[in-house]
Amino acid sequence: MFKKIMKGGHKKPSKSDASDPVSAAFVAANRNLPALPSPNVVVNHASRGTGGAAPPSSGTAMPLVPTPGAMEPLPPFRDTPVADRQNLFLRKLHICCYVLDFSDTLKNVREKEIKRQALMDLVDFIQSGSGKMSEHCQEEMIRMISVNIFRCLPPASHENTGQEPTDPEEEEPSMDPTWPHLQLVYELLLRYVVSSDTDTKIAKRYIDHSFVLKLLDLFDTEDPREREYLKTILHRIYGKFMVHRPFIRKAINNIFYRFIYETERHSGIGELLEILGSIINGFALPMKEEHKLFLVRALLPLHKPKSVSMYHQQLSYCITQFVEKDFKLADTVIRGLLKYWPLTNCQKEVLFLGELEEVLEVTQAAEFQKCMVPLFRQISRCLNSSHFQVAERALFLWNNEHIVSLIAQNRTVVLPIIFEAFEKNISSHWNQAVHGLTVNVRKMFLEMDAELFEECQRQHAEKEAKAKDVEEQRELNWKRLEDAAAQNGFEDMVLT
Numbered sequence: 406m407f408k409k410i411m412k413g414g415h416k417k418p419s420k421s422d423a424s425d426p427v428s429a430a431f432v433a434a435n436r437n438l439p440a441l442p443s444p445n446v447v448v449n450h451a452s453r454g455t456g457g458a459a460p461p462s463s464g465t466a467m468p469l470v471p472t473p474g475a476m477e478p479l480p481p482f483r484d485t486p487v488a489d490r491q492n493l494f495l496r497k498l499h500i501c502c503y504v505l506d507f508s509d510t511l512k513n514v515r516e517k518e519i520k521r522q523a524l525m526d527l528v529d530f531i532q533s534g535s536g537k538m539s540e541h542c543q544e545e546m547i548r549m550i551s552v553n554i555f556r557c558l559p560p561a562s563h564e565n566t567g568q569e570p571t572d573p574e575e576e577e578p579s580m581d582p583t584w585p586h587l588q589l590v591y592e593l594l595l596r597y598v599v600s601s602d603t604d605t606k607i608a609k610r611y612i613d614h615s616f617v618l619k620l621l622d623l624f625d626t627e628d629p630r631e632r633e634y635l636k637t638i639l640h641r642i643y644g645k646f647m648v649h650r651p652f653i654r655k656a657i658n659n660i661f662y663r664f665i666y667e668t669e670r671h672s673g674i675g676e677l678l679e680i681l682g683s684i685i686n687g688f689a690l691p692m693k694e695e696h697k698l699f700l701v702r703a704l705l706p707l708h709k710p711k712s713v714s715m716y717h718q719q720l721s722y723c724i725t726q727f728v729e730k731d732f733k734l735a736d737t738v739i740r741g742l743l744k745y746w747p748l749t750n751c752q753k754e755v756l757f758l759g760e761l762e763e764v765l766e767v768t769q770a771a772e773f774q775k776c777m778v779p780l781f782r783q784i785s786r787c788l789n790s791s792h793f794q795v796a797e798r799a800l801f802l803w804n805n806e807h808i809v810s811l812i813a814q815n816r817t818v819v820l821p822i823i824f825e826a827f828e829k830n831i832s833s834h835w836n837q838a839v840h841g842l843t844v845n846v847r848k849m850f851l852e853m854d855a856e857l858f859e860e861c862q863r864q865h866a867e868k869e870a871k872a873k874d875v876e877e878q879r880e881l882n883w884k885r886l887e888d889a890a891a892q893n894g895f896e897d898m899v900l901t
Contacts, residue, residue, distance in 0.1 A: 476500055476516045479523060482530050491542055494530060497523040498542075498549045501590075507582040517586070524589035531596040540607050546597065547611040553590045555619045558626050579627035591634040598641045605646055612642060614652055621656050624673030636676040640683060654699070657681065661703040669710045678707075678719035685726040692731050700727050700734065705741035714756060721760040728767045735772035738764055743776075743783055751792040758787065758798040765808050773811045781822045788826040788843070793836035800842040803849060813853055820850055824861040825868075 479500065485493050500523045505513045527546075538546070559579065581587065597603055598612070617639075624635055643653050657677050664671045688696055704727075707713065707720050728735050742761060747753040765773070787799035802808050812819050827850075830843040851858045 476503060476519045478519050479526075481526055490530070491539060494527070494538070494542055495545055497527055498545050501527070502549050502552050504552070505586075507586075521586060521589065524586060524593065528589060528593050528596060531593060531600060534600065534602055537602050537604075543597075543603075543607060544611055546593070547616070550590055550594050551616070551619075554587060554594075554623065558623070578629050581626070581628045581631065584628065584630060587631065588634070591631070591638065595634065595638050595641065598638060598645060603645075609646055609648060612646065612649075614649070617642065617649055617653060618656060621653075621660060621677075624660070624676060625671055627672050632673050632676045635673070636679055640680050643680065643684065654684070658699060658703050661707060665703075665706045665709060669712065674707070675716035675719050678716055678723055682719060682722045682726060685723055685730070688730055690730065696727075697731075697734070697737075700724075701737065701741065705738070705745065708742065708745040708757070711750075713753060717756045717760070721756075721763060724760065725763045725767060728764055732767070732769045732772060735764065735768040736775040739768070739776045739780055743779055746783060751790070751795050754787065754790070754792075754795045755798050758795070758802070762802055762805055762808065765802075765811065766805065768811070770811060770814055774815060777811075777815055777818060778822065781819050785823045785826040788823065789829055789834075791835070793839050796830070796834065796836070796839045797842065800839065800846055803846045809849075816850070816854055816857060820854075820857055820861050821864070824850075824865055828865055 479493060479497055482490055482493060501520055503516065503520060505517050505520065507517075559581075597608075620635060620639055620642075624632060626632060626635075639653070643650055657680075660671065660677065661674075664674060685696075704720065704723055707716075713720070724738055728738055739761070742757060742764070746757060784799055784802070787795050790796045790799075803812075827843055827847045830839060831847070834840050834843070
């Protein structure tokens, strides 16, 4: 999946760089410094495949490890003449390219503080808008950011032990010990992306497709703090770099496919859906076929994994946004929910019923009529669920005025489907709250259309009577078989 972010080493200087006296002075003054490391780092869990990414070549430069005395503190920008600030900016970037060991708090303490201070100065410099950076400065900054954030993520907790994966909701999030420095690097990237001084024509040369892919792969980190920054940054990139929009949507699509059909484990599905919720909200009408396919092929199948509760709130919002944008998609969405409806997971059923209510809230009568028969067959099964939360949540649908209005308009179809479920609850459901809610909803139908209600009651009574006759006939047949068997056994005894 992942490609190199840029070729190793420096690119050929542009005319603007050649004419930049600050850049020229910096190059001349620092000829003997080691080259900044190339950020060609494959980002993935150490124990997982790279998802089709090409491995780094043997000639890839590795991140710099500081030698004693290699890192020295640099003066702050405010104490530096304006003409020398971009030179200082590049020197601070070079310091920040050193990779330090955070697994040992007592190791490289001095160097860690120097790097932290340099990162804070860089963030302040970008945030203050002290002037446009040269293209060379932007290139080196993205390179430094890449060296720091694009790394192999630690394996998931269950991968370390070799045990069966546990419920993601029960796992404690893993906190990255390097976060105090990583946060500053992410903050620098965010400030660069959102800055009004950032020229997208130049920036897109370095924040390219490869860079975006590596950012997306980092969403699998278990550290929620890092995922939050990634979400904000990717959202801003989507908004600012229009050229990347189709690519970002497709890349997120591919992550969903792999999650649904291969791994069923990914830490950042919720954050990716939050980004998509905003993207979907901005879709123009009439909606493109590409977006409808995304709904059917990626979003609706996201209801399938066991861990859907981890991201269901964000998923439900995205689904509802589609129906709000194009009311004709209501039938597609409802049938999709029915397709992935859980059979044995009651907690998922409660979530599905909540989402169903949100979708029905924005569903129009014509679309409701297309799917109401299979829909209320499923609701009928939920009404009779022995899990009281499922039955209760299904009955709460009648608290929604819009849904009641849709049902009232189509009561001649809906009531015969669910009438038996009401009668069964009243006669035999163990939970008193479910029993009481059923009585109330049943009364609502009686007041809505007494004639229809009585007809359904008559048909139900006939059905019950027939069922009773069939049961009595079955018992009679078994009795005859038992008597015949007993008679044959007695005759055999006499003959012997």
